[in-house]
Amino acid sequence: PVVVGIETSCDETGIGIVSGTTLLAHQVASSMDEHVAFGGVIPEIAARAHVTEFLPVLDTALDEAELTIDDVDAIAVTAGPGLAGALMVGVAGAKALAVATGKPLYGINHLIAHIGVGYLDAAGADLHNVNQLGALLVSGGHTEMLKINSLTSDVELLGSTIDDAAGEAYDKVARLIGAGYPGGPVIDKMARQGDPSAFTFPRGLSAPKNMGTEKTPGKDRYSWSFSGLKTAVSRAVEQFELRDMPVPANDIAAAFQEAVADVITKKAVLAATEQGIDHILLGGGVAANSRLRELLTERTTAAGIGLTIPPINLCTDNGAMVAALGAQLVSDGVTPSDLNFSADPTQHVSLISV
Ligand code: ATP
Ligand code: MG
Ligand code: FE
Numbered sequence: 001p002v003v004v005g006i007e008t009s010c011d012e013t014g015i016g017i018v019s020g021t022t023l024l025a026h027q028v029a030s031s032m033d034e035h036v037a038f039g040g041v042i043p044e045i046a047a048r049a050h051v052t053e054f055l056p057v058l059d060t061a062l063d064e065a066e067l068t069i070d071d072v073d074a075i076a077v078t079a080g081p082g083l084a085g086a087l088m089v090g091v092a093g094a095k096a097l098a099v100a101t102g103k104p105l106y107g108i109n110h111l112i113a114h115i116g117v118g119y120l121d122a123a124g125a126d127l128h129n130v131n132q133l134g135a136l137l138v139s140g141g142h143t144e145m146l147k148i149n150s151l152t153s154d155v156e157l158l159g160s161t162i163d164d165a166a167g168e169a170y171d172k173v174a175r176l177i178g179a180g181y182p183g184g185p186v187i188d189k190m191a192r193q194g195d196p197s198a199f200t201f202p203r204g205l206s207a208p209k210n211m212g213t214e215k216t217p218g219k220d221r222y223s224w225s226f227s228g229l230k231t232a233v234s235r236a237v238e239q240f241e242l243r244d245m246p247v248p249a250n251d252i253a254a255a256f257q258e259a260v261a262d263v264i265t266k267k268a269v270l271a272a273t274e275q276g277i278d279h280i281l282l283g284g285g286v287a288a289n290s291r292l293r294e295l296l297t298e299r300t301t302a303a304g305i306g307l308t309i310p311p312i313n314l315c316t317d318n319g320a321m322v323a324a325l326g327a328q329l330v331s332d333g334v335t336p337s338d339l340n341f342s343a344d345p346t347q348h349v350s351l352i353s354v
Contacts, residue, residue: 003073006054008077012317016320017064021121023122026061027061095339108322109349112151120314137283140286167184171183174187177247187257195250202259203262281308
């Protein structure tokens with residue numbers, strides 16, 4: 001099926017078009033530049049930008065695919081989770097499009113779309129020989145390990161962060177060391193100039209009491225926590241400031257990045273091994289992180305687990321991932337959404353489509 005996917009959950013207006021697992025168009029407009037001065041995404045600015053960008057981005061995507069809206073079999077839109085006002089622009093626009101064209105509409109989960117993108121040929125995966133797929137989702141708002149029994153009907157949450165998401169920790173630590181916003185790409189770059197062993201930062205929830213054993217697992221065996229790490233970085237910075245010494249920002253960035261990548265990959269590979277997962281799909285914007293990619297590759301290889309990491313421009317927010325999940329929903333015969341659905345800012349990962 002040919003599906004157009006619409007993404008407006010945060011600061012990207014993304015529209016993608018797929019035919020089955022073939023990517024036909026991938027267009028993204030971002031309002032990031034307008035948020036930089038504030039050090040974070042301002043919801044109302046993001047929502048207004050979606051209103052302006054929606055139709056131009058849609059037109060460009062249709063041009064890229066060399067299609068008209070009449071050639072499309074279905075429309076998919078992110079229903080949640082995300083910023084309420086931003087989501088509502090996409091949902092309202094998608095409904096208008098569905099009513100005007102008579103095409104079926106699917107309101108879908110943004111987190112599952114981050115995984116669904118891995119099924120595209122453009123993601124370079126071979127998921128056909130996989131017995132049990134797992135997904136490690138590391139994004140601005142989420143850090144979760146999932147067991148994908150069926151992408152369109154049965155996703156099981158194995159573990160998640162109990163406080164900050166990994167991307168959030170990157171943004172907060174970037175502020176602490178004066179690296180600017182958005183934090184992820186900046187810290188990634190600084191870390192390459194620093195020494196990761198200059199500091200040892202905590203790996204949250206890794207103590208024996210949290211982990212338990214495989215037979216009697218602790219309740220946080222597959223959970224993460226990044227708030228203690230953020231506090232540890234803050235203390236380290238203070239130590240230098242109190243003595244009027246220059247803060248070794250590159251070393252702190254490197255040690256912080258090492259702690260994040262270490263604890264994420266260790267627990268993900270442990271969960272996969274213990275839960276019979278033989279292939280991991282990495283998803284979400286933090287999948288762009290160089291150390292996370294490197295360490296996950298190393299550790300899955302050592303454990304005999306397959307790994308798919310889609311190209312970076314498919315990992316950060318976009319419409320192609322929404323279209324990819326939409327196409328799977330159509331193929332699997334899932335009923336389209338009732339047009340009365342609303343945006344759901346806190347939509348749980350187990351609710352795949354509304
Ligand atoms: P969610 O998907 O949970 O709703 P989101 O859509 O805002 O959140 P994404 O677009 O998936 O998040 O990812 C954005 C996050 O990725 C930001 O926090 C950003 O700092 C982080 N990020 C981007 N590039 C890198 C990188 N190279 N290293 C680490 N983090 C990165
Ligand atoms: Mg974004
Ligand atoms: Fe996202």
